[in-house]
Amino acid sequence: MIVEAQPAPQPPLRPPHPRIPEPPRRVQVSLQIDGRHVAVDEGSTILDACRSLGIDTPTLCWAPNLTPVNVCRVCVVEVEGSRALVPSCSRPVSDGMVVFTDSERVRLSRRMVLELLMSSVDVSRAPDLLAYAERYHARSDAFGARTPYGEPGSRDLARPGQSRSVPAGAAAAIVGPVKVDNELYVRDYERCILCYRCVEACGEDAQNTFAIAVAGRGFDARISTELAVSLPESACVYCGNCVAVCPTGALMAASEYSMREAGTWDESRQSATETICTYCGVGCPLVLHVQDSRIVKATSPVDSPVTHGNLCIKGRFGFEFVQALPGGR
Amino acid sequence: MFGAGGGTSSYREVEETDLVVLWGSNAREAHPIFFHHVLAALRKGAKLYVVDPRRTSSAAWADGWLGIDVGTDIVLANAVAREIIRSGLHNRDFIKHATVGFEAYAESVEPYTLEWAEARCGVPAALIVELAHAYACADRAELCWTLGITEHHSGVDNVLALINLALLCGHVGRWGSGINPLRGQNNVQGGGDMGALPNKLPGFQDVTDGELRGRFETAWQARVPPESGWHLALMFEAMARGELTSLYVVGENPVQSEADTGRAVSTLKGLDHLVVQDIFLTPTAAMADVVLPATVAAYEAEGTVTSSERRVQRVRRVMEPPEGARDDIWIVCELARRLGHDWGHPTAQEVWDELRSLSPMHAGMSYERLERLGGIQWPCYDEDHPGEVFLHSRLWADPLIGPRAPFSPVVAEAPVDPLTPDFPIRLTTGRHLDSYNTGVQSGGFASPMARGAWIALCREDAMQLGLVDGDAVQVISRRGRIETTVRYDRSLRPGLAFMTLHFQDEAATNVLTIDDWDPKSGTAEFKATAIRVEKIDRNIPSQSLPLSDEAFARPPVRQQAPVGPEPASPAGRT
Numbered sequence: 001m002i003v004e005a006q007p008a009p010q011p012p013l014r015p016p017h018p019r020i021p022e023p024p025r026r027v028q029v030s031l032q033i034d035g036r037h038v039a040v041d042e043g044s045t046i047l048d049a050c051r052s053l054g055i056d057t058p059t060l061c062w063a064p065n066l067t068p069v070n071v072c073r074v075c076v077v078e079v080e081g082s083r084a085l086v087p088s089c090s091r092p093v094s095d096g097m098v099v100f101t102d103s104e105r106v107r108l109s110r111r112m113v114l115e116l117l118m119s120s121v122d123v124s125r126a127p128d129l130l131a132y133a134e135r136y137h138a139r140s141d142a143f144g145a146r147t148p149y150g151e152p153g154s155r156d157l158a159r160p161g162q163s164r165s166v167p168a169g170a171a172a173a174i175v176g177p178v179k180v181d182n183e184l185y186v187r188d189y190e191r192c193i194l195c196y197r198c199v200e201a202c203g204e205d206a207q208n209t210f211a212i213a214v215a216g217r218g219f220d221a222r223i224s225t226e227l228a229v230s231l232p233e234s235a236c237v238y239c240g241n242c243v244a245v246c247p248t249g250a251l252m253a254a255s256e257y258s259m260r261e262a263g264t265w266d267e268s269r270q271s272a273t274e275t276i277c278t279y280c281g282v283g284c285p286l287v288l289h290v291q292d293s294r295i296v297k298a299t300s301p302v303d304s305p306v307t308h309g310n311l312c313i314k315g316r317f318g319f320e321f322v323q324a325l326p327g328g329r
Numbered sequence: 330m331f332g333a334g335g336g337t338s339s340y341r342e343v344e345e346t347d348l349v350v351l352w353g354s355n356a357r358e359a360h361p362i363f364f365h366h367v368l369a370a371l372r373k374g375a376k377l378y379v380v381d382p383r384r385t386s387s388a389a390w391a392d393g394w395l396g397i398d399v400g401t402d403i404v405l406a407n408a409v410a411r412e413i414i415r416s417g418l419h420n421r422d423f424i425k426h427a428t429v430g431f432e433a434y435a436e437s438v439e440p441y442t443l444e445w446a447e448a449r450c451g452v453p454a455a456l457i458v459e460l461a462h463a464y465a466c467a468d469r470a471e472l473c474w475t476l477g478i479t480e481h482h483s484g485v486d487n488v489l490a491l492i493n494l495a496l497l498c499g500h501v502g503r504w505g506s507g508i509n510p511l512r513g514q515n516n517v518q519g520g521g522d523m524g525a526l527p528n529k530l531p532g533f534q535d536v537t538d539g540e541l542r543g544r545f546e547t548a549w550q551a552r553v554p555p556e557s558g559w560h561l562a563l564m565f566e567a568m569a570r571g572e573l574t575s576l577y578v579v580g581e582n583p584v585q586s587e588a589d590t591g592r593a594v595s596t597l598k599g600l601d602h603l604v605v606q607d608i609f610l611t612p613t614a615a616m617a618d619v620v621l622p623a624t625v626a627a628y629e630a631e632g633t634v635t636s637s638e639r640r641v642q643r644v645r646r647v648m649e650p651p652e653g654a655r656d657d658i659w660i661v662c663e664l665a666r667r668l669g670h671d672w673g674h675p676t677a678q679e680v681w682d683e684l685r686s687l688s689p690m691h692a693g694m695s696y697e698r699l700e701r702l703g704g705i706q707w708p709c710y711d712e713d714h715p716g717e718v719f720l721h722s723r724l725w726a727d728p729l730i731g732p733r734a735p736f737s738p739v740v741a742e743a744p745v746d747p748l749t750p751d752f753p754i755r756l757t758t759g760r761h762l763d764s765y766n767t768g769v770q771s772g773g774f775a776s777p778m779a780r781g782a783w784i785a786l787c788r789e790d791a792m793q794l795g796l797v798d799g800d801a802v803q804v805i806s807r808r809g810r811i812e813t814t815v816r817y818d819r820s821l822r823p824g825l826a827f828m829t830l831h832f833q834d835e836a837a838t839n840v841l842t843i844d845d846w847d848p849k850s851g852t853a854e855f856k857a858t859a860i861r862v863e864k865i866d867r868n869i870p871s872q873s874l875p876l877s878d879e880a881f882a883r884p885p886v887r888q889q890a891p892v893g894p895e896p897a898s899p900a901g902r903t
Contacts, residue, residue: 018722021504182777208368232777237762239361273647276634278627279765281512282340282363283636285703288628288647295628295648304703305341306636312361313763313778314771321609321773322628322648 031097046077046088046099055101058110058132060117061195062089063245065308066205069196074113074132077101085109107136114138119146119171120219122190125249125260129193146173149219153177155189156228158220172219181230184238184317186257191250192223198242198251199223206310211236240316244299244309253317256297266291274301279314282306286315295319334521334533335639337720338471338507339706344369346505348467350460352380352491353402353477353856357387358762360475360511363637376467378460380405381477382757383820383827393459396822399755400481400744400857401450406490407438407741408446409461410497414438418465423499427724430736434493437738449741465498469505476513477759480856485849486739493736501734502721512637514766515627519635522691522707523684527558532688548687560851562844568596575602579657580623584612585767585833588853589808589844606660609769612833621660624650630657631677633699635707639717641694642704744857745845748824752807752859754790756826758838764831771831782836784862785818785827796864804828806860809840815862826860 026041033046033053040049045068050057061072068090076085080098085106088099100106114133118140123129132138140146149172150164166172179187194214202212211234215224225234243251252260259265270291277284285304289297298316302309343349343366356364364387371377371390379388380395380402388394397405413419414435424431443454464470472495478487492501492508500506512518524531530553534541542553559567565587567573576597587593597603597616605617614620624630629650635641650656655663658680662672675683678696685691690708698712699705705716723730748755760766763776784804786796796802798817803810804826813828813836821827828838841860846853 018502018717018719019504020718183775184777204372206365236777238777273645275627275644275647276515276636276642278515278625278770280360281514281517281637282360283515283634283638283640283642283704284362285642286627290648293648306640307362308365310362310365313776314765315362317774317776318765318771319628319774321770322625324773 029093029095029097031093031095031099033099034101040093042093044093046079046086046091046093046097047075049093049099050077050088050101057088057101058128058135059089060129060193060247061197063197063247063302065302065310066197066200066245069200072113072117072193072195074110076106076109076113078103078106111136111138115140115142117193119143120149120173121193121248122173123193123248125191125252126193126247128247141171143171144169146171148173148175150175155216155220155222156224158216160217160220162220163218179230180254182232182238183254184313185240185243185251185253187223187231188250188252188257189222191248193248193250194221194223195247197245197247201241201245201310206241206308207237207239209235209237209239212242238313238317239311240313241310244311244316253297259291259296265296270296277311277315277318279318284311284315286311286319288319294323334526335518335707335720336473336507336509336511336637337501338505338509339638339718340366342469342505342507342719343367343471343473344373346370346375346467346469346471348376348378348463348470350378350380350464350470350472351387351391352472352474353479353487354379354473354475354511355381355383355385355387355477355759356473356475356511357385357390359513359760360637361762363511376463378463380460382755382822382825383759384822385820388820393456393463395452395456395460398449398451399757399825400483400854401741402478402481402487403483403490403739403741404441404446404450405452405457406487406494407441407739408443408450408457409464410434410494411438411441412443412458412461413465413494413497416462416465418462419497420499423724424497426727427502427729427734428496428736429733430738434497434736434738437740441741464494464500467500469503470498470500471505471507471509472500473509473511475511477856479510479847479850479852480758480854481852482745482845482847482854483739483742484847484852486742486847489737490739493739496734496736502719502724504719507719509637513760515636516634518637518639519633519641522635522641522688527560527563530687531684532690534688545687548683562846562851562853565593565596565844568600571599574600575604576600577604577606578613578617579606580608580626582607582611582613582767582769584616585837585839586830587844588839588842588846588855590833590837590839591809592844593839606657608654611767611769622654623660624654624656626657629654632658633677633681636704639706639720640704641691641699641707643696643699744859745854746807746843746857746859748859752805752861753824754786754826754860754862755824756784756804756806756828756841756858756860757856758828758830758842758858761829761831764829766830767833768831780832782828782832782838783814783816784836785816785821786862787819787821787823787825788817789823790821790826790862791815791817794862794864796862801865802862803865804841804860804862806841806843806858808843809837811836811838811840812865826862830855 028039029042030039038049038053057075059075062068070087070090075088077088078100079086115138147166147170152175174190176190203210212223216222270289272287272289274287277286284307285300287299288295298319300307300309300311349367376392378393379391380397382399447454495501495508501508530536545553603617604619605614606621606623607614608623608625627644628647631646632644633641634644662674665672693709693711693714694705709716763778765771796815800815802815803812830838842855842858844853
């Protein structure tokens with residue numbers, strides 16, 4: 001069947017290249033970051049400019065496929081002439097801006113943000129956050145010993161104005177329980193830092209399903225379905241795009257969650273191979289994570305122009321048929 | 330379109346268009362990530378019109394929903410065309426520059442007045458006018474369709490009716506303007522591209538063209554039959570005539586996926602020899618004389634697939650296949666060897682490189698480039714060619730390059746299965762978000778969404794039949810009868826029922842559907858069945874199926890023991 005390559009026959013008709021409108025050329029803006037000069041496109045953020053200089057700026061609520069909501073404040077930088085520190089992820093650059101990313105004030109602020117999060121949330125499955133904590137010497141007990149705030153399950157019932165207290169010198173810590181109400185993914189809000197990424201992915205930035213939003217005020221603020229109903233009763237369509245963007249492991253595929261709980265999740269033994277989803281004809285790139293000859297997770301590359309990292313229920317969870325062998329593989 | 334079957338636009342163009350028309354497509358559920366691109370366009374201010382008998386979750390996002398009666402797409406399209414022409418909104422410059430046959434077309438749509446169309450297709454005249462003006466006046470417009478257009482006995486004519494609209498307004502061959510069939514399966518596009526069509530060699534080269542055929546004969550050192558082959562519907566007819574006696578089925582489950590199951594199964598039973606190559610022992614494989622256990626194409630084997638935006642993309646072996654399962658290429662080559670032809674055991678890449686030497690539109694797509702560029706959109710003529718974001722820009726070149734695009738006047742015909750007092754309800758079929766085709770793949774994971782088989786009716790119809798949500802019913806068509814339960818569905822209108830094909834073991838929808846097919850494409854009229862629904866007392870659904878219960882009850886598990894040709898040494902595997 002395979003013969004020596006033939007000279008390719010000439011196509012009978014070779015049309016001209018289609019004209020694709022070019023994006024308007026942007027004005028360059030010059031600024032100074034940590035004493036270094038840089039020019040970037042108008043409309044870029046300070047974070048973009050930092051990254052173009054190779055300055056590693058911590059981010060938690062920012063994600064490449066989401067609109068910045070600038071809630072976590074871990075990316076703050078000092079801008080000359082500005083009274084308050086500014087979130088680099090969403091502040092556009094302006095000409096002549098002078099930025100400091102590693103001043104004492106910035107370091108202190110970043111450390112405090114991390115310590116506040118660590119005092120109230122279980123960050124043990126948040127690798128980025130733990131790395132930042134080490135960089136900025138943030139301690140989880142900076143505000144005292146973590147103490148459960150309220151009874152398990154009480155947060156969903158909390159009403160504005162009702163406040164509970166923790167002993168003096170102790171840090172209020174968010175209490176579960178872990179929400180397991182469907183076969184596909186688990187919600188463990190003890191690990192939630194309220195970065196809003198899941199809300200954005202479920203909402204306007206990707207899925208437009210709006211199954212979840214932030215409910216409550218103050219320390220009782222939490223990610224919730226409407227009236228805190230279970231996921232099967234909610235508008236959720238199980239695309240798992242919220243799971244994909246969660247930076248702390250608060251949202252996790254059930255398969256990964258149970259492996260982690262059982263102590264068998266081991267990323268050092270996992271391979272990640274890119275292929276194409278086997279369902280409809282859209283052609284979504286699928287990265288399949290395989291451990292011990294079993295697919296344990298499916299993701300999609302954030303830089304894919306087809307998916308921007310998003311999938312549907314079939315793409316994200318529909319791979320099980322491959323390993324539906326009697327008695328397992 | 331105009332020679333090469335593929336969508337003309339890219340997904341990123343959909344994000345930058347001004348108007349999206351989804352015609353016979355519930356992309357929100359059937360193509361969810363494509364719909365993300367539509368949503369991005371809507372967020373930027375684009376308008377969306379949805380033409381669908383059901384008020385689907387896609388229609389929920391629309392500026393206008395045209396609730397068309399099943400099978401009247403040509404009525405609506407021609408009425409839209411007439412309105413555009415009579416309002417003087419057609420693109421005269423484009424029509425003159427790049428098309429042929431406008432006068433005859435304009436004449437052919439003249440009888441499709443708004444009043445006449447409203448009475449035939451059920452869409453209010455005001456909405457027909459609204460769609461006509463929105464489409465004609467948009468700077469850029471993407472017209473997209475799915476099986477709601479093609480799964481009719483007039484499927485090809487339906488498509489032509491939509492292409493006519495695009496030509497009328499010059500909405501093709503420009504950035505952000507195009508005509509796009511959204512492909513239902515991950516490699517439907519690639520299958521056609523590779524020549525899995527009865528009249529085409531790979532790269533959409535006509536099998537009847539002696540010069541083109543000669544190139545393949547030289548490369549393959551074998552004779553290529555000079556006449557068009559049979560498509561699926563013709564194959565079934567040939568089987569029924571006893572002319573086609575042996576069938577080799579690769580990755581298809583016709584026992585459950587063919588319309589009119591009763592007829593399909595009895596036809597398959599009449600074969601002398603049936604070979605099925607699949608990953609599961611499907612009901613079709615259960616009937617086979619020989620089963621060739623295959624690897625899962627995109628998970629256990631190397632190769633390429635082509636998406637709805639003509640993007641050829643690499644699929645890779647993610648994991649080892651189960652023992653005994655063989656790569657598709659290996660099986661085909663081994664079969665050839667046992668039939669006395671030594672094709673060796675080429676790798677997927679070697680097969681692809683041979684294709685590139687014979688199909689000009691794929692010539693520039695080396696594996697290295699496909700991997701580096703994240704896929705390439707055909708045509709791609711050489712290794713310096715980036716692939717085409719959209720097709721048919723030639724129609725706008727001045728002077729025009731290549732032949733003019735023809736208008737194709739088409740005439741509306743009613744569905745084959747008529748509604749009568751005995752069969753008063755129109756049953757149409759489609760897909761649910763979390764399921765897929767006959768469930769061979771999607772049955773493998775647990776979905777928290779409402780799953781299973783039921784017949785969906787609007788509340789008015791159900792109440793008139795004395796049915797409440799959850800009642801057991803029998804559904805009867807002119808071909809068969811099944812039992813299932815009824816569910817109220819607010820997306821439906823009186824006279825319209827809906828079922829999926831996902832749970833054929835529970836409710837074999839295709840026992841009801843009609844296998845009258847489009848003479849031009851061979852696609853059966855899955856979308857338009859005449860039925861009646863009757864209440865029954867039994868709560869447990871049972872089947873009246875032509876196969877033994879045993880064959881249908883078998884769960885889809887991977888077979889470990891190879892059947893048929895003996896496995897060769899691992900060295901022979903690709």
